[in-house]
Amino acid sequence: MDFASVVFYFLAAILLLSGLRVITAKNPVHAALALVLAFFTAAGIWLLLEAEFLAITLVLVYVGAVMVLFLFVVMMLDINLEELRRGFWDYLPFAALVAGLMIIQMVLVLWGRDFGLEAPVPKPADYSNTKELGRVLYTDYVYAFELAAVILLVAIVAAIALTLRRRPNRKVVDPAWQVKQKREGRVYMVNLKPQKPEYKAEDEE
Amino acid sequence: MPFQMPDFIPALPEIFLLAMACVVLLVEAGFKPKTLSYNLTLFTLLGVAVLVVLSGSSDPYYTFNGLFIDDVMGDVLKLMTSLAAIVAVIYSRRYLADRNLLNGEYFALLLFAVLGMMVLISASHFLTLYLGVELLALSLYALVAFQRDSLRASEAAMKYFILGALASGLLLYGMSLLYGVTGSLHLDAIAHALHQQGGDNVVMVFGLVFVVAGLGFKLGVAPFHMWVPDIYHGAPTAVTLFLGSAPKLAAFAFVMRLLVDGLSPLHGDWQQMLAVMAVLSMAIGNLAAIMQTNIKRMLAYSTIAHMGFLLLGILSGSLAGFSAGMFYVLTYVLMSLGAFGMITYLSREGFEAEQLDDYKGLNSRHPWLAAIMGMIMLSMAGLPPLVGFYAKFTVLQALVGSGWIGLAVVAVLFSLIGAYYYLRIVKIMYFDTPPADAPPIQGPTDARVLLSFNGLAVLLLGLLPQPLLAVCAASLQLSYP
Numbered sequence: 088m089d090f091a092s093v094v095f096y097f098l099a100a101i102l103l104l105s106g107l108r109v110i111t112a113k114n115p116v117h118a119a120l121a122l123v124l125a126f127f128t129a130a131g132i133w134l135l136l137e138a139e140f141l142a143i144t145l146v147l148v149y150v151g152a153v154m155v156l157f158l159f160v161v162m163m164l165d166i167n168l169e170e171l172r173r174g175f176w177d178y179l180p181f182a183a184l185v186a187g188l189m190i191i192q193m194v195l196v197l198w199g200r201d202f203g204l205e206a207p208v209p210k211p212a213d214y215s216n217t218k219e220l221g222r223v224l225y226t227d228y229v230y231a232f233e234l235a236a237v238i239l240l241v242a243i244v245a246a247i248a249l250t251l252r253r254r255p256n257r258k259v260v261d262p263a264w265q266v267k268q269k270r271e272g273r274v275y276m277v278n279l280k281p282q283k284p285e286y287k288a289e290d291e292e
Numbered sequence: 293m294p295f296q297m298p299d300f301i302p303a304l305p306e307i308f309l310l311a312m313a314c315v316v317l318l319v320e321a322g323f324k325p326k327t328l329s330y331n332l333t334l335f336t337l338l339g340v341a342v343l344v345v346l347s348g349s350s351d352p353y354y355t356f357n358g359l360f361i362d363d364v365m366g367d368v369l370k371l372m373t374s375l376a377a378i379v380a381v382i383y384s385r386r387y388l389a390d391r392n393l394l395n396g397e398y399f400a401l402l403l404f405a406v407l408g409m410m411v412l413i414s415a416s417h418f419l420t421l422y423l424g425v426e427l428l429a430l431s432l433y434a435l436v437a438f439q440r441d442s443l444r445a446s447e448a449a450m451k452y453f454i455l456g457a458l459a460s461g462l463l464l465y466g467m468s469l470l471y472g473v474t475g476s477l478h479l480d481a482i483a484h485a486l487h488q489q490g491g492d493n494v495v496m497v498f499g500l501v502f503v504v505a506g507l508g509f510k511l512g513v514a515p516f517h518m519w520v521p522d523i524y525h526g527a528p529t530a531v532t533l534f535l536g537s538a539p540k541l542a543a544f545a546f547v548m549r550l551l552v553d554g555l556s557p558l559h560g561d562w563q564q565m566l567a568v569m570a571v572l573s574m575a576i577g578n579l580a581a582i583m584q585t586n587i588k589r590m591l592a593y594s595t596i597a598h599m600g601f602l603l604l605g606i607l608s609g610s611l612a613g614f615s616a617g618m619f620y621v622l623t624y625v626l627m628s629l630g631a632f633g634m635i636t637y638l639s640r641e642g643f644e645a646e647q648l649d650d651y652k653g654l655n656s657r658h659p660w661l662a663a664i665m666g667m668i669m670l671s672m673a674g675l676p677p678l679v680g681f682y683a684k685f686t687v688l689q690a691l692v693g694s695g696w697i698g699l700a701v702v703a704v705l706f707s708l709i710g711a712y713y714y715l716r717i718v719k720i721m722y723f724d725t726p727p728a729d730a731p732p733i734q735g736p737t738d739a740r741v742l743l744s745f746n747g748l749a750v751l752l753l754g755l756l757p758q759p760l761l762a763v764c765a766a767s768l769q770l771s772y773p
Contacts, residue, residue, distance in 0.1 A: 089683070137299055148553075193498075196494055196495075196498055203360055222295075225359040226295040226357075227295070228357070228359070229298070229356070229357045229418070230298070230303075230356035230357075230420065231359060231419045234411060234420065234423040234424070234427065235423060236429050237310060237404065237407065237427060238423065238426055238430060240314075240404075240429060241401070241404045241427060241430050241431055241434070243395060244317065244400055244401060244404075244434075245401065245430065245431070245434030248397035248398075248401065248434065248438070249437055249438070249440060250433060252440075260443060292748075
C-alpha cells in the first residue's frame with residue numbers, strides 16, 4: 088500500500104465517521120459541525136485526486152459560507168431535535184438490518200470487479216485545473232451551465248413566491264415615495280401672533 | 293480541441309421561452325393588471341409552438357457540443373407540450389382567479405416547467421437529462437405548494453419534494469455507475485461503449501437498475517407510485533391538470549432518450565424490468581382506482597395504470613412499439629386534459645368538484661358537459677369508437693408483434709377491470725339524481741368551447757386515427773433511421 092492509499096483510507100474513515108455523526112448527534116450544532124468536518128475531509132480526498140480547484144471551492148463555499156449560515160440558523164431556531172427524532176432508536180435496529188443487507192448485496196455484486204476502464208494518467212505539474220474547468224464550463228458545457236443557472240432562478244422565484252406574504256396593514260414606506268417628498272409637503276409655516284399668556288393667580292401659587 | 297460556436301437555431305424555442313419567462317416575472321413586478329401575465333403566457337406558449345415548427349429539421353441534429361439533439365420525435369413532442377400547456381392555462385384561469393392564485397409567479401413557474409420539459413425532450417447527454425428533470429420537478433414542487441394556506445397542498449408538495457429528491461438521488465447514482473463503466477456522459481457514446489463491452493458487466497446492470505428505479509419514480513409507475521395519488525389529490529386542481537398532462541410527454545421522451553438512445557445494448561435487461569413495472573402498475577392502478585370516492589384520486593390511480601400501459605409499448609423494443617407508445621401518450625394527454633379540465637370547470641369559488649357524488653345527475657344539469665365527460669371516460673376505458681381504443685390497440689399490436697403474447701393478455705384483462713370505474717362515472721352522471729340544492733353550472737366561455745373541442749377531438753381521433761398514427765410512425769422513423 089503506497090502513501091496515497093494510506094492517506095485515502097485515513098480520510099475516508101474520517102469522512103464516514105463524521106457522516107455518521109451528522110445523523111446520530113443529539114445536539115444540532117454538533118451535527119452541523121460534523122457536516123463541516125465531512126465537507127473538509129471530502130475536499131481532502133478531492134485534493135488527492137488532483138482536483139485542486141474543486142477541493143478549494145468546496146472548502147470556501149460550503150465550509151466557509153453555507154455551513155456558517157446553516158450554523159447561524161440552527162443556533163437561532165430553537166429546535167428540539169429529540170422531539171423530531173422520537174422513534175429514531177425504535178426504528179434503528181430494523182433500519183440497520185435493511186441498510187446492512189443492502190450493503191452486503193452491493194458488495195457481493197460489485198466486489199473486486201473493475202469498472203472496465205484503465206486508470207487515468209496523472210497530469211503534469213504545470214497543468215492548470217482551474218483554467219481547464221473554466222474553459223469547458225463556458226464553451227463545451229455552456230448549455231448545461233446556463234440550465235443550472237435557470238434552476239437557481241427557479242429556486243429563488245419559488246422561495247419568494249411561497250414565503251412572501253403581502254399583509255394589507257403592514258407599516259412600510261415606499262422608498263421612492265419617501266425620496267420624492269419635498270420640503271413643502273412636510274413643513275409649513277404657521278403664522279402665530281405673539282400673545283401674552285394669561286396667568287391666573289391660583290396657578291402662580 | 294478548438295471550440296466550435298454552437299448552432300443556436302435548433303434551440304430557438306427554448307431560448308425564446310426562457311426570455312419570455314423572465315419577461316413575465318418582470319411584468320408582474322411592474323404592472324398591476326393581472327390578466328397581462330396570463331395573456332403573455334399564452335402568447336409565449338403559442339410563440340414556442342410556432343418556433344418549434346419553424347426551427348425543426350428532418351434529420352437528427354446535434355448542437356451545443358452534443359448536449360442537445362433536435363429530431364422529429366422531439367419536435368412533435370415539444371409542439372404537443374406547448375399546446376397542452378396552452379389548453380391547461382386556459383382551463384385553469386377562472387379556477388386560479390377564484391382562489392387568488394392568478395399572478396405572474398404562477399405563470400413564470402409554469403413556463404419554467406415547460407422549459408424543463410423541452411430541455412428533457414431534446415437531451416442527448418446525462419447532464420442535460422438530469423438538469424431538465426430537476427428544472428421540471430422544482431417548478432412543479434413550487435406549483436403544487438402554490439396555494440399556501442391549504443394544508444393539503446403543502447403536505448402534497450412536501451411529499452412530492454422528498455420522494456422527488458430520492459428519485460433524483462437514485463437516478464444520479466445509476467448515472468454515475470454507468471459513467472464509471474463507459475467513461476462518457478453522451479448517450480451515443482454510452483450506447484457505443486456498452487455495445488463494445490457486451491452486456492455481461494455486472495456494474496452496468498447494477499447502474500441500469502438504479503436508473504430504471506429513478507425513471508419509475510418520475511413516471512409514477514408501480515412499485516414507485518406511492519406519491520401519485522397524494523399529489524394529484526392534494527394539489528390545487530389547476531396544478532393537477534397541468535401536472536397530469538404535459539409532463540407525461542416529457543416523461544415519455546425521458547424513457548426514450550435514456551433507455552433507447554443510451555442504453556439500447558442493455559435492451560434485454562431493461563425489457564424485463566419494464567415488464568414487471570408495467571404489470572404491477574396496471575394491477576395496482578386499476579384495482580385501487582375502484583375503491584376511490586374522490587375523482588382526483590381515482591384519476592391518479594388511472595394515471596398509474598396508463599403509464600404502465602405506456603411502458604408496454606416501449607418495452608416491445610420495436611419501432612412499431614415506440615410509435616404505439618408515442619401515440620398512447622399523446623392521446624392520454626388529450627384525455628387527461630379533458631378530464632381534469634372538466635373538474636376545474638365544475639369547481640367554483642369555495643367548492644371543489646372532486647367527489648364522485650358531485651357528478652350525480654350531471655346529465656340533467658348540463659347535458660353537453662356530461663356528454664363530453666362521458667366520452668372522455670369511455671375513451672380512457674378503451675371503448676371502440678373513441679381514441680383510447682386505438683391507443684390500447686396499437687400498443688397491444690406492437691406487443692404481440694414482438695412475441696409478448698402473455699403480457700398482452702394480462703394487459704387486456706386489467707383494462708377490462710379498469711373499465712368498471714370509468715363506466716361508474718358515466719352511470720353516476722346519467723342515472724343518479726342530482727342533489728336538489730345544486731347550483732346552475734356556469735363558467736367562462738373560452739374554457740367551455742375548448743372543452744367541447746377537447747371532447748370532440750377524442751371522438752374524431754377515434755374515428756380517424758390514421759393521420760396521428762402516421763405522424764408518430766414517421767417521426768420515429770426519421771429519428772431512429
